[in-house]
Amino acid sequence: MHNVYALYKCRVLRIYDLTDDVKLFLFRFENPSIAESWTFVPGQFVQLSIPGVGEVPISICSSPMKRGFFELCIKKAGRVTSKIFDLKPGDSVGVRGPYGNGFPVKDFEENDLLLIAAGIGMAPLRSVFMYALDNRWKFGNITVINSARYGKRLLFQKELEAMRDVAEAENIRIIQTVTRDPDWPGRIGRAQEHIKYANTRPDKSYVCVCGPPQIYNDVFNKLIEHGYDPKKIYVTLERRMKCGVGKCGHCIAGSSTFLKYICIDGPVFGYYDIISTPGLI
Amino acid sequence: MRYVKIKDEKVYEFLEGLKNYGKLYAPVKISDKFYDRKEIDDVKKIAFDYIRTIMPAKKFFIPPKEEMFEIDIENGEYKEKLEEVEPFVLFGMHPCEIVALRILDGIYMDEYADIYYTRRRKAGIIIGLSCLPDEYCFCNLRRTDFVDIGFDLFFHELPDGYLIRVGSPNGHKIIDENLDLFAEVNQQDIDAFREFEEKRQRMFRCYGSFDNIRYLLELTMQDKLWDEESEKCFGCGNCTNTCPTCRCYDVQDIPNIDGKTGKRIRFWDSCQFRSHGLVAGGHNFRPTKKDRFLNRYICKNSYFYPLGTSYCVGCGNCTYFCPANIDFLGNLLKVRSTAEEVKNA
Amino acid sequence: MKLRIGIHGLTSCYGCQLRMASVRELLEVAENFEIAYWYMVSSKGEISHVDIAFVEGSVSTAKDEEELKKIRENADVLVAVGSCAIYGGVQGMLFGKEYEEIFKEVYGDNKIEFEGRIGEPLKKYVKVDYNLPGCPPEEEEIIYYLATFAIGSYPEEKDYPVCTECRRKGYPCVLIEKNEPCLGPLTVAGCDARCPGYNVACIGCRGPLPHGIAWFDSLAKTFKEKGMSKEYIKARMEIFGKQYEKMDEMIEKVFEDED
Numbered sequence: 001m002h003n004v005y006a007l008y009k010c011r012v013l014r015i016y017d018l019t020d021d022v023k024l025f026l027f028r029f030e031n032p033s034i035a036e037s038w039t040f041v042p043g044q045f046v047q048l049s050i051p052g053v054g055e056v057p058i059s060i061c062s063s064p065m066k067r068g069f070f071e072l073c074i075k076k077a078g079r080v081t082s083k084i085f086d087l088k089p090g091d092s093v094g095v096r097g098p099y100g101n102g103f104p105v106k107d108f109e110e111n112d113l114l115l116i117a118a119g120i121g122m123a124p125l126r127s128v129f130m131y132a133l134d135n136r137w138k139f140g141n142i143t144v145i146n147s148a149r150y151g152k153r154l155l156f157q158k159e160l161e162a163m164r165d166v167a168e169a170e171n172i173r174i175i176q177t178v179t180r181d182p183d184w185p186g187r188i189g190r191a192q193e194h195i196k197y198a199n200t201r202p203d204k205s206y207v208c209v210c211g212p213p214q215i216y217n218d219v220f221n222k223l224i225e226h227g228y229d230p231k232k233i234y235v236t237l238e239r240r241m242k243c244g245v246g247k248c249g250h251c252i253a254g255s256s257t258f259l260k261y262i263c264i265d266g267p268v269f270g271y272y273d274i275i276s277t278p279g280l281i
Numbered sequence: 282m283r284y285v286k287i288k289d290e291k292v293y294e295f296l297e298g299l300k301n302y303g304k305l306y307a308p309v310k311i312s313d314k315f316y317d318r319k320e321i322d323d324v325k326k327i328a329f330d331y332i333r334t335i336m337p338a339k340k341f342f343i344p345p346k347e348e349m350f351e352i353d354i355e356n357g358e359y360k361e362k363l364e365e366v367e368p369f370v371l372f373g374m375h376p377c378e379i380v381a382l383r384i385l386d387g388i389y390m391d392e393y394a395d396i397y398y399t400r401r402r403k404a405g406i407i408i409g410l411s412c413l414p415d416e417y418c419f420c421n422l423r424r425t426d427f428v429d430i431g432f433d434l435f436f437h438e439l440p441d442g443y444l445i446r447v448g449s450p451n452g453h454k455i456i457d458e459n460l461d462l463f464a465e466v467n468q469q470d471i472d473a474f475r476e477f478e479e480k481r482q483r484m485f486r487c488y489g490s491f492d493n494i495r496y497l498l499e500l501t502m503q504d505k506l507w508d509e510e511s512e513k514c515f516g517c518g519n520c521t522n523t524c525p526t527c528r529c530y531d532v533q534d535i536p537n538i539d540g541k542t543g544k545r546i547r548f549w550d551s552c553q554f555r556s557h558g559l560v561a562g563g564h565n566f567r568p569t570k571k572d573r574f575l576n577r578y579i580c581k582n583s584y585f586y587p588l589g590t591s592y593c594v595g596c597g598n599c600t601y602f603c604p605a606n607i608d609f610l611g612n613l614l615k616v617r618s619t620a621e622e623v624k625n626a
Numbered sequence: 627m628k629l630r631i632g633i634h635g636l637t638s639c640y641g642c643q644l645r646m647a648s649v650r651e652l653l654e655v656a657e658n659f660e661i662a663y664w665y666m667v668s669s670k671g672e673i674s675h676v677d678i679a680f681v682e683g684s685v686s687t688a689k690d691e692e693e694l695k696k697i698r699e700n701a702d703v704l705v706a707v708g709s710c711a712i713y714g715g716v717q718g719m720l721f722g723k724e725y726e727e728i729f730k731e732v733y734g735d736n737k738i739e740f741e742g743r744i745g746e747p748l749k750k751y752v753k754v755d756y757n758l759p760g761c762p763p764e765e766e767e768i769i770y771y772l773a774t775f776a777i778g779s780y781p782e783e784k785d786y787p788v789c790t791e792c793r794r795k796g797y798p799c800v801l802i803e804k805n806e807p808c809l810g811p812l813t814v815a816g817c818d819a820r821c822p823g824y825n826v827a828c829i830g831c832r833g834p835l836p837h838g839i840a841w842f843d844s845l846a847k848t849f850k851e852k853g854m855s856k857e858y859i860k861a862r863m864e865i866f867g868k869q870y871e872k873m874d875e876m877i878e879k880v881f882e883d884e885d
């Protein structure tokens with residue numbers, strides 16, 4: 001019988017600094033047949049282990065179209081993530097997954113796509129974005145709103161900036177905004193204040209939101225005000241997780257009707273799930 | 282269903298014989314007020330009249346602490362650690378605990394089946410035993426007071442023995458291999474069985490439909506009741522640790538002193554603890570004692586889709602073993618309309 | 627490279643150091659760490675820079691304070707070891723009383739050569755990075771803390787009560803069964819509920835739970851309902867919990883409410 005908690009060895013191939021406390025890691029499974037067959041849906045996550053230290057859930061932030069490799073964008077936050085920060089190319093870690101439902105990207109096809117990220121929330125949304133770029137012909141207009149407090153905290157800021165002009169010609173709009181940085185030359189304000197600049201058509205759009213829990217209500221209100229369809233709004237949520245497969249109980253969020261396990265019922269939830277499950281956000 | 286009868290004078294012989302099928306565990310008295318399931322050497326020590334054990338039967342399938350992997354830190358590898366699982370027999374399981382195991386099955390043996398749990402579950406023979414409720418029991422409200430499946434044999438008390446329901450191929454095998462211990466069920470036994478069940482049904486603390494409780498609970502989460510009740514709570518987690526369906530566990534990597542090897546262990550956790558909802562950066566999804574207190578009420582009363590029941594089976598453990606004397610059912614009854622409540626004398 | 631560690635004792639019974647010196651894996655500890663300073667084992671040695679300093683005992687004299695500050699200056703990481711270092715311990719029980727008064731009670735008019743004070747936890751004087759609770763700490767935890775440091779990480783501190791371990795072990799609950807004043811519900815776990823295991827109520831020797839989750843009020847209320855007096859409850863809770871923030875207030879509240 002297969003052990004769902006068994007870990008597969010992955011090597012770190014490359015590491016990039018994104019911000020002071022966020023790095024991007026490029027991984028490959030050591031076992032070539034796993035490396036080639038392993039795939040996922042944007043929005044899914046892996047459980048990553050540093051032997052002897054512990055295990056953490058991390059969203060995959062690359063596109064599933066790039067077989068053989070995957071990227072994780074990790075913020076130094078505590079015990080395990082600090083050790084992840086000490087990794088060097090060539091080091092190995094244990095990985096299992098992918099877990100979670102992921103975004104319903106098939107449903108997104110033939111629609112416009114609005115991605116709204118705050119802080120580390122850009123990590124899972126980058127996977128959706130990269131997937132959409134790899135399948136450009138399947139999607140309509142695309143807007144990415146990337147926000148953070150300070151310019152130097154914007155994840156993938158350079159990557160997004162570099163493609164901005166080319167992207168615009170392809171009906172892809174990139175908006176990067178900060179809330180508290182007087183030195184930032186670009187846009188100022190919270191993500192939701194920039195929804196009005198998106199190139200997406202509210203009646204033809206799917207929306208994905210990821211950020212700290214406090215922002216969701218404001219973002220929802222603004223989206224609905226602009227005419228976006230609540231049925232087509234998705235968020236991805238965070239919780240403490242120990243198993244990733246619906247066993248350990250840490251990620252549950254209360255609703256008397258159905259308990260939601262963020263790890264298997266989520267981490268992606270629709271707007272109506274959110275408003276009918278107290279405690280989800 | 283197949284029914285057989287065993288007479289009182291043959292029961293100990295039967296129990297002794299059960300040891301041929303695996304290690305025998307059954308409830309025994311461990312102190313003035315408490316019982317627990319222990320390995321049975323002398324079958325005469327088995328407590329047939331026990332109501333609840335201080336450790337729920339989940340301990341046989343998810344031990345309080347277990348090693349999952351050996352870690353080779355130097356080579357970055359986790360090696361699966363599967364301890365030998367020998368067959369064992371749990372005698373004396375009450376209906377609520379049998380349903381509780383089926384709830385755990387739904388969690389632990391779903392599409393991501395847990396190998397540690399599954400191996401033990403497959404090695405366990407479950408023998409049920411009828412019971413009479415005390416004031417803490419409310420399995421009737423949870424519709425878990427009588428089980429249809431989930432056991433190999435089920436013993437129903439009769440004045441002069443037990444009526445046995447046979448619930449699985451393993452159960453048939455045990456009966457067939459010990460045929461001379463059993464008799465056929467006669468009319469008198471059927472009458473006695475019926476009488477027992479009728480008497481039992483009249484003994485519960487309260488009656489009525491309880492399916493609306495989860496919605497009423499959700500609607501009354503702001504009530505003062507929860508401030509008052511959670512204030513009394515110690516946050517000790519005993520309610521969840523003694524709950525037969527609480528399955529939360531924590532995982533930790535424990536390095537050895539050489540820094541080269543270690544183990545990954547898991548152990549029972551509880552949502553009554555601060556760190557259960559804590560994430561890096563200090564955000565806590567259940568920051569106050571009240572949040573954690575309510576979380577248990579919500580979790581336990583939620584609808585468990587695979588079985589169509591709630592996660593709570595109404596065993597009463599969480600109240601009986603609460604050192605702060607907090608009455609779980611009592612609080613739920615306060616939430617439920619009082620009109621339909623029929624209290625027993 | 628081996629980590630350099632220092633093991634220090636302020637005012638205490640040296641029980642924690644003794645526990646550290648008697649761990650089964652002591653040889654491995656010596657092999658895997660460079661022990662730069664260990665007062666109890668060899669009284670020689672100046673305080674020099676270490677990666678990790680383990681400090682036992684409470685600050686009870688001016689000399690303690692001075693030494694502690696020196697230890698802190700010379701250590702990258704400082705671990706408070708045992709109830710004295712974390713909460714002031716038994717000698718911190720008299721916290722809040724006048725030192726002179728107590729001194730008189732104990733020593734009469736005699737003089738001693740150092741300037742004494744009521745024992746206080748290390749955190750009142752220096753930054754403490756980690757707590758290793760116990761009275762004394764358990765072997766398993768000592769090794770766990772050391773080993774996590776050895777692999778370049780740090781320990782996950784327990785924030786759940788003795789009750790949990792009592793339940794994991796399946797011991798009968800002495801509070802429910804015998805109305806004994808068990809402090810397990812507010813005491814930090816790690817001893818595998820040793821005392822309830824012997825049918826004895828926990829006296830809280832490992833110290834109250836951190837992070838403001840030691841509910842002295844709720845437990846005092848239950849004790850009160852079981853007929854215990856305020857003085858009795860206080861005296862018991864003060865042994866290891868005296869310097870827990872708001873302990874007094876929490877107990878008072880319970881008795882005020884219903885007076």
Ligand SMILES: Cc1cc2nc3c(=O)[nH]c(=O)nc-3n(C[C@H](O)[C@H](O)[C@H](O)COP(=O)(O)OP(=O)(O)OC[C@H]3O[C@@H](n4cnc5c(N)ncnc54)[C@H](O)[C@@H]3O)c2cc1C
Pocket residue numbers: 045054055056057058059060073074075076077078079080081082120123124237238239240241242267559560561562
């Ligand atoms: C579905 C999901 C996707 C995530 N994606 C990313 C990502 O792409 N990039 C990123 O940097 N972070 C991500 N996180 C957050 C990341 O998992 C935490 O930062 C990480 O677990 C912190 O662990 P630590 O040991 O460093 O921190 P500590 O605070 O020392 O945590 C100790 C333990 O608590 C648990 N824990 C603590 N915080 C969290 C948390 N936020 N979520 C889950 N478990 C937690 C872990 O088991 C951890 O080992 C994600 C979380 C979830 C649930």
Ligand code: SF4
Pocket residue numbers: 513514515516517518519520521553599602603604605606607
């Ligand atoms: S057992 Fe009682 S006191 Fe302990 S956490 Fe549960 S409700 Fe609170």
Ligand code: SF4
Pocket residue numbers: 520523524525526527581592593594595596597598599600609
């Ligand atoms: S919540 Fe209480 S009554 Fe319900 S199953 Fe758990 S312990 Fe039994």
Ligand code: SF4
Pocket residue numbers: 249252521524526527528529550551552553576577578580581
């Ligand atoms: S009540 Fe708490 S401990 Fe029990 S299963 Fe639910 S979340 Fe876990």
Ligand code: SF4
Pocket residue numbers: 517519604788789790792793797798799800801802808809810811819822827828
């Ligand atoms: S005996 Fe003490 S430690 Fe054990 S459960 Fe009871 S109160 Fe808690």
Ligand code: SF4
Pocket residue numbers: 788810813817818819820821822827828829830831832833
């Ligand atoms: S049970 Fe209490 S008094 Fe006994 S060793 Fe543990 S913490 Fe100390």
Ligand code: FES
Pocket residue numbers: 240241242243244245246247248249250251252261262263264
């Ligand atoms: S992470 Fe364990 S149940 Fe979701």
